[in-house]
Amino acid sequence: MSTLLDVKNLGISFGGLRAVNGFDITIEKEQLYGLIGPNGAGKTTVFNLLTGVYKPDTGKVLLDGEDITGKKIIDINQAGIARTFQNIRLFKQMSVLDNVKVGLHNHHPYMAIEGILRLPKYRKVEKEMNEKAMELLKVFELEQFASYQAANLPYGQQRKLEIARALATDPKLLLLDEPAAGMNPNETGELMDMIRFVRDHFHMTILLIEHDMKLVSGICEELTVLNFGEVLAHGKTSDVLNDPQVITAYLGE
Ligand SMILES: Nc1ncnc2c1ncn2[C@@H]1O[C@H](COP(=O)(O)OP(=O)(O)OP(=O)(O)O)[C@@H](O)[C@H]1O
Numbered sequence: 001m002s003t004l005l006d007v008k009n010l011g012i013s014f015g016g017l018r019a020v021n022g023f024d025i026t027i028e029k030e031q032l033y034g035l036i037g038p039n040g041a042g043k044t045t046v047f048n049l050l051t052g053v054y055k056p057d058t059g060k061v062l063l064d065g066e067d068i069t070g071k072k073i074i075d076i077n078q079a080g081i082a083r084t085f086q087n088i089r090l091f092k093q094m095s096v097l098d099n100v101k102v103g104l105h106n107h108h109p110y111m112a113i114e115g116i117l118r119l120p121k122y123r124k125v126e127k128e129m130n131e132k133a134m135e136l137l138k139v140f141e142l143e144q145f146a147s148y149q150a151a152n153l154p155y156g157q158q159r160k161l162e163i164a165r166a167l168a169t170d171p172k173l174l175l176l177d178e179p180a181a182g183m184n185p186n187e188t189g190e191l192m193d194m195i196r197f198v199r200d201h202f203h204m205t206i207l208l209i210e211h212d213m214k215l216v217s218g219i220c221e222e223l224t225v226l227n228f229g230e231v232l233a234h235g236k237t238s239d240v241l242n243d244p245q246v247i248t249a250y251l252g253e
Pocket of ligand 1: 014017038043
């Protein structure tokens with residue numbers, strides 16, 4: 001095993017509130033890792049710090065050995081971190097295919113002038129992008145919806161599309177923020193299979209935030225528990241879920 005994400009002493013304050021403090025996490029390549037904790041514990045803030053939405057005021061983030069601390073969102077995405085959001089954020093008026101192509105654009109830059117003039121390089125890149133986007137849609141069984149407007153997909157399919165779009169940026173690390181939110185038990189079961197499949201098929205490393213303990217205990221190999229912005233426990237999933245401190249602070253709620 002080798003380390004993909006190595007975070008030390010990450011922290012940020014909002015006014016007088018220390019939202020995240022002294023946060024450490026180490027994630028190995030191809031691991032399926034969970035970040036859990038009570039509402040307001042700082043989980044989404046950690047994602048925002050890792051992806052460049054917020055700049056940390058302490059700490060260091062290494063991705064595959066590269067220091068990405070405090071970099072911009074676009075640079076961190078190009079370095080290899082992609083995410084989904086607690087409230088699905090698709091380009092709702094665009095087609096399903098175009099949503100995936102937005103992700104691919106990060107890695108197939110061509111100059112605007114080439115696009116405006118429809119030069120051969122633009123046409124070649126467009127063709128390749130269409131093919132790649134369709135391949136990704138096939139993996140998620142969404143290819144028959146390629147021309148649909150994203151807003152018209154059922155909720156569960158929108159979640160899949162958001163993950164497909166994130167993968168289109170060719171990340172090393174995929175962050176999923178409450179992927180099972182709003183899903184019924186059947187949909188959650190399918191989602192668990194899909195997350196495992198993404199890890200295996202794409203050799204992806206995945207860090208997810210989730211409150212659904214069935215999903216957490218079913219697919220996460222290791223967990224870190226946040227409480228009031230600090231790490232309360234971390235380790236193997238079964239050990240963490242049986243930790244009396246974790247039960248008192250979170251699971252016993
Ligand atoms: N931009 C901000 N400005 C001020 N306070 C913020 C900001 N972002 C987050 N916070 C505060 O930081 C704390 C941690 O919030 P965060 O959303 O990270 O929690 P969470 O663990 O993801 O919660 P949940 O499980 O409910 O999504 C909260 O008290 C929140 O109000």
